[in-house]
């Protein structure tokens with residue numbers, strides 16, 4: 482398998498939410514002094530006075546755990562662990578998949594979903610066509626062609 486094929490296969494195996502987080506970064510809860518604690522942030526006091534802060538990405542569900550110093554003091558060297566959400570795909574360095582690869586993948590999916598190039602031209606998303614609508618279009622087209630052929634035959638007769 483070539484590098485490009487391997488990358489494409491890996492990218493296409495990733496869920497939409499995970500692809501978006503890989504492309505744009507996780508949506509970690511943002512702590513703002515003077516404001517309520519945000520959704521997805523859970524501080525769990527430990528016996529030794531440290532605090533285990535559990536943050537959950539609001540998009541993909543990835544969890545980040547930070548263990549503070551005693552008294553809840555955040556240290557830049559604090560122990561950090563991550564828990565992957567279901568369907569998370571681990572990417573190894575030798576696979577050389579970059580954030581830009583995921584951005585390209587998100588754009589490719591958007592193009593499939595809403596016809597991103599149609600949006601760029603017309604300013605309106607193209608409506609996705611359901612299989613039923615596709616069959617209906619074919620049936621109507623066949624009916625129109627049949628009527629035109631019959632009309633032409635009558636004119637010719």
Ligand SMILES: [Zn+2]
Pocket residue numbers: 502506507508538539540541542543
């Ligand atoms: Zn995420």
